Amino acid sequence: MKVGVIGLGLIGGSFAMEMKRQRHEVIGSDKNSAHALKAKELKIVDDVMDNHQLIAACDFIVLATPVQAIARLLPEVLDKIGEQQLVIDLGSTKAKIVNEVEKHPMRRRYLACHPMAGTEFSGPEAAVANLFRDAFMVICNREDTDADAVEKLESLFLAMGMKITTYTAEAHDRHAAYISHISHISSFALALTVLDKEKNEEDIFKLAAGGFTSTVRLAKSAAETWTPIFSENRERVLDVLDAHMKHLADFKKAIDENDQTALNNLIHSANRINKIV
Amino acid sequence: MKVGVIGLGLIGGSFAMEMKRQRHEVIGSDKNSAHALKAKELKIVDDVMDNHQLIAACDFIVLATPVQAIARLLPEVLDKIGEQQLVIDLGSTKAKIVNEVEKHPMRRRYLACHPMAGTEFSGPEAAVANLFRDAFMVICNREDTDADAVEKLESLFLAMGMKITTYTAEAHDRHAAYISHISHISSFALALTVLDKEKNEEDIFKLAAGGFTSTVRLAKSAAETWTPIFSENRERVLDVLDAHMKHLADFKKAIDENDQTALNNLIHSANRINKIV
Numbered sequence: 186m187k188v189g190v191i192g193l194g195l196i197g198g199s200f201a202m203e204m205k206r207q208r209h210e211v212i213g214s215d216k217n218s219a220h221a222l223k224a225k226e227l228k229i230v231d232d233v234m235d236n237h238q239l240i241a242a243c244d245f246i247v248l249a250t251p252v253q254a255i256a257r258l259l260p261e262v263l264d265k266i267g268e269q270q271l272v273i274d275l276g277s278t279k280a281k282i283v284n285e286v287e288k289h290p291m292r293r294r295y296l297a298c299h300p301m302a303g304t305e306f307s308g309p310e311a312a313v314a315n316l317f318r319d320a321f322m323v324i325c326n327r328e329d330t331d332a333d334a335v336e337k338l339e340s341l342f343l344a345m346g347m348k349i350t351t352y353t354a355e356a357h358d359r360h361a362a363y364i365s366h367i368s369h370i371s372s373f374a375l376a377l378t379v380l381d382k383e384k385n386e387e388d389i390f391k392l393a394a395g396g397f398t399s400t401v402r403l404a405k406s407a408a409e410t411w412t413p414i415f416s417e418n419r420e421r422v423l424d425v426l427d428a429h430m431k432h433l434a435d436f437k438k439a440i441d442e443n444d445q446t447a448l449n450n451l452i453h454s455a456n457r458i459n460k461i462v
Numbered sequence: 463m464k465v466g467v468i469g470l471g472l473i474g475g476s477f478a479m480e481m482k483r484q485r486h487e488v489i490g491s492d493k494n495s496a497h498a499l500k501a502k503e504l505k506i507v508d509d510v511m512d513n514h515q516l517i518a519a520c521d522f523i524v525l526a527t528p529v530q531a532i533a534r535l536l537p538e539v540l541d542k543i544g545e546q547q548l549v550i551d552l553g554s555t556k557a558k559i560v561n562e563v564e565k566h567p568m569r570r571r572y573l574a575c576h577p578m579a580g581t582e583f584s585g586p587e588a589a590v591a592n593l594f595r596d597a598f599m600v601i602c603n604r605e606d607t608d609a610d611a612v613e614k615l616e617s618l619f620l621a622m623g624m625k626i627t628t629y630t631a632e633a634h635d636r637h638a639a640y641i642s643h644i645s646h647i648s649s650f651a652l653a654l655t656v657l658d659k660e661k662n663e664e665d666i667f668k669l670a671a672g673g674f675t676s677t678v679r680l681a682k683s684a685a686e687t688w689t690p691i692f693s694e695n696r697e698r699v700l701d702v703l704d705a706h707m708k709h710l711a712d713f714k715k716a717i718d719e720n721d722q723t724a725l726n727n728l729i730h731s732a733n734r735i736n737k738i739v
Contacts, residue, residue: 301668301669301670301671302671302672303671303672303673304672304673305673320671321668321669323668323669348668350668360660360665360669361669363655363656363659363660364656364660364665364666364669364670364674365669365671365673365674367652367655367656368652368673368674368677368678369673370710370713371648371651371652371677371710372677372732373713373728373729373732374648374706374709374710374712374713374732375644375645375648375706376732376733376734376735377709377712377728377731377732378640378644378702378705378706378709379640379641379644379735380731380732380734380735381705381709382640382701382702382705383637383640383641386737386738388637388641389641389735389738389739390738390739391578391598391600391625391627392578392598392600392637392638392641392642393578393641393738393739394578394579394580394597394642395579395580395581396580396581396582396642396645396646396679396680396683397641397642397645397739398739399676399677399679399680400645400648400649400676400677400679400680401645401735401739402673402676402677403673403676403677404732404733404735404736405733405735405736406673406729406733407729407733408725408726408729408730408733411725411729412722412725412726412729413722415713415717415725416717416720416722416725419717419718419720422717423714423717423718424659425655425659426710426713426714426717427714428655428658428659429651429652429655429710430707430710430711430714432651432654432655432658433647433648433651433703433706433707433710434707435651435654436647436650436651436692436703437700437703437704437707440692440693440696440699440700440703441696441700443693443696445689445690445693448685448688448689448692448693449685449689451650451654452650452683452684452685452688452689453685454654454657455649455650455651455653455654455657455681456653456681456682456683456684456685457653457657458653458656458657458666458678458681458682459681459682460663461663461666461667461670462666462667462670462674462675462678
C-alpha cells in the first residue's frame with residue numbers, strides 16, 4: 186500500500202514511521218518545506234510531494250495537520266480521490282471536521298480518527314516510533330464510512346498495537362474537552378503563573394521537583410496545534426474551563442477560611458482519580 | 463552515627479533508606495504503628511521506638527511528619543537533646559516551623575531543610591532509594607545553626623548526591639507556594655473537574671493519554687501531607703492562586719471571544735517554561 190501523510194509533525198511523523206515499519210511506502214507533504222525536507226532526511230517518509238501529487242499517488246491518505254487546516258483540506262482531498270482510496274484524519278477535534286464533509290459524495294471513503302497519544306513536542310523531529318502502541322484510537326461516526334474501509338483501517342490500527350473505541354463526533358469533542366483540552370489549558374496557565382510570579386528563572390530551576398515538571402509538561406505544547414483546537418471546540422472547552430475555575434474557587438475559599446476539613450474533603454475527592462489513571 | 467527518623471512516609475522512609483545505604487544505624491518512629499511496623503518489615507529502618515526513646519538514642523534526629531506535626535514536635539525534641547545531637551526537619555513549609563523555635567536555647571543544633579523531591583505516593587511503601595539524588599536540598603536560615611552542624615549536614619547531603627541551596631525561610635515559603643504548592647492545587651482541581659464532568663470512569667480511562675496522566679499525577683497526593691502545607695503557607699498560596707485564576711480567566715476571555723491572536727500569544731508566553739524545566 187502507498188500511504189500519503191499530509192502534515193509531518195509529531196502525530197503525522199509518528200504515523201508515517203509506523204507505516205514504514207509495516208513495510209508500506211510512505212509519501213509525505215508539509216506546507217512548511219523545511220519540515221518536509223527534515224522528514225525525508227530523517228527517513229520518516231520515503232519521498233515528499235505536493236498535496237496534489239500525493240493525493241493522486243496514494244491508496245491511503247492521512248491528514249495530520251492542525252485541525253483548522255484539516256477542516257479546509259478534507260473536502261479538497263475527497264474531491265480528488267477515487268472509490269478505491271481511503272482517507273483518515275488524526276485531528277484532536279472531530280465535530281467541525283465531519284460536518285464539513287457530511288454531504289460530500291465521497292464521505293464514505295473517509296474515517297474520522299483521533300489517536301489518544303502525543304507528547305509536548307512538535308515538528309518532524311518530535312516523531313517517535315511506537316507513539317501509538319497501547320493507546321486508544323477513537324473512531325467517530327463509524328457508520329458513515331464504508332464497511333470495507335472501516336474493516337481495513339481497524340486491522341491497520343490493531344497491527345499498530347492500538348485499542349479501538351467508537352464515539353459520535355459530538356461525544357468525542359465533549360470528552361476531549363473534559364479530559365485533554367482542559368489539561369492543556371491548566372498546564373499553560375500554570376506555566377504563565379509561575380513565570381509571572383518568579384522573576385528569577387534560577388529559582389524555578391532549583392525548586393522545581395518532579396511534581397512541578399510533570400504538571401507543567403503540557404505547557405511546552407505548540408500554539409500552532411492548540412489554538413485551532415481551543416477555537417474549534419470552543420463551547421465545550423468554555424464549559425469545562427468554567428467548571429475548573431469553580432473547583433479552584435472552592436480551594437481558594439477553603440484555604441482563605443483555613444477550613445482544613447473542607448480542604449481534606451477536596452483532596453480526598455480529587456484522590457479518586459488514582460483508581461482510574 | 464545513629465539516625466532517628468520521626469515520620470516514616472515517602473520522605474522520611476526514603477531518607478531512612480539513604481542513611482542505611484550510607485551504613486548508619488537507623489531508628490524510626492511513626493504515630494501510625496502499622497506504618498512503623500511496615501517500615502521495619504521492609505528494612506527501611508533497623509528498629510522502631512517511641513519518640514522519647516528515639517530522641518535519647520540517636521545522634522541525628524530527622525523530622526519527616528506532616529508540617530503541622532513538625533511545628534509541634536520540634537520544640538519538644540529540642541527540649542530533650544544535648545549539645546552533641548543534631549536535628550533537621552524535611553517539611554515543605556519553613557517559616558512557621560523556624561518561628562516556633564526562634565528563641566529556643568538549642569536552636570543552633572537544628573537546621574531547617576526541604577528536599578525538592580517527592581512523588582505522588584505516601585506511606586512507608588512509597589519510600590524509594592535515590593529519591594533525593596540530583597535534587598536540591600533547600601537550607602533555610604543557615605546562619606541560625608552552629609557552623610559545625612551545618613558543615614556535617616551539608617557533607618551528608620552531598621554524599622546523597624544532592625545539590626545545596628540556601629534561602630531565608632520566608633523566601634523559601636514564597637517560592638514553594640509559587641512553584642510546588644500551586645502545582646498541587648492545579649492538579650487537585652483538574653482531577654475534581656474531570657471527575658465532575660465525566661460521570662463514566664470508562665471514558666476517562668479510554669481518553670486519558672500521557673498528557674492528562676502527567677498533569678493530574680499530583681492529584682493523587684495525600685491530604686494528610688497537603689492540607690497542613692496549604693494551611694501553614696496560607697497567605698502565599700492565596701496570592702499565587704489568585705494569579706493562577708487570573709491567567710485562566712485570560713484563556714477564558716480569549717476562547718470566549720475566539721481571539722486566536724490572543725490565544726497564540728498566551729501559549730507562546732507559556733512555552734517559555736520549556737527553557738527552564
